[in-house]
Amino acid sequence: MNGSVLSLRDLKVTYANGVHALRGIDLEIGRGEALALVGESGCGKSTLATAILGLLPAGTLVGGEILLQGQPVVGVEGSRLRSLRGRLAGLVIQDPMGSFNPVMRVGAHVIEARRLHDRTSSERALWPWAARLLDSLRIPEPERRARHYPHEWSGGMLQRAAIAAATANHPPLLIADEPTASLDGDLAVEVMEGLRERQLREGTAMLLVTHQLGLAAHVAERIAVMYAGRLVEVGASRQVVRSPRHPYSRALLAALPRPGRGLPEPLEGEVPSLVSPPLGCAFAGRCPIAEGGCGQGEPPELMDGLACPVVRRQLVGDRPGCARSRDWDVSGKRGRLHG
């Protein structure tokens, strides 16, 4: 991909407790592109976001390559790493209250984020700039409210202030890790709209980490589905949501309440322990179309955006010119494969 803002090559992360949280991730995000990373809790989504920013705990082993605007992150430490954060990638985390120092005014946080990388203006001179930035994120009465302390703001407003701080230096990549997880319906929509507007206005690329497939499809151009520390499907949002190919993507979709599609079908079982990851495909224990060879050898590689040789074989058999289309059975329902 030309003009990649983020490039990951065979990224592996093993925590000090022996958990192999990421087991070979290859992914690129282009300039201005929004990509959503989806999967259940424990699949490695947040580890991926944290690794990109070099924020993994001490003692964690990281292998492979992370390039932010072509600059390596793996192996970089101290002030050089800090200078990459904020300047090349901003982070919005799920707990807005946890992002703010309770004894510091909200506007001062936004100003501090800017001054970490740009000391050309004094703090005092930057208050009107901070108010304008908050105004662009639809914070009412921004001049007055910027002087408030975090406890005087609602969760939705604080999350928008966190977006302001994360984008204060116009980083080419914004990482949003479950940014609406702690917010109720209307507030979540408000925050997501603020995030998307800012991303589009600035031409910033975005990595949205979420377990909500619907939100991912609404916000991102591409979706990457993650399972047990590996990517199992990557494709255009529309394709992944309308015609998911990997059995795990299909199971995630089947678990969603969708009008006119009958009752949601919860995904049975759990993500396997990643202290000793299973052989072969980690989804084999939950997969309705698993075959004998699925739980053997190396995990399936992601090829053409799909990490399942069984489905790939079926799709090839489904092409025009082949004997017939093939029905299959996922989550107990007869269905048809979509290419």
Ligand code: SF4
């Ligand atoms: S490789 Fe086998 S177990 Fe894994 S998703 Fe494909 S069919 Fe299922």
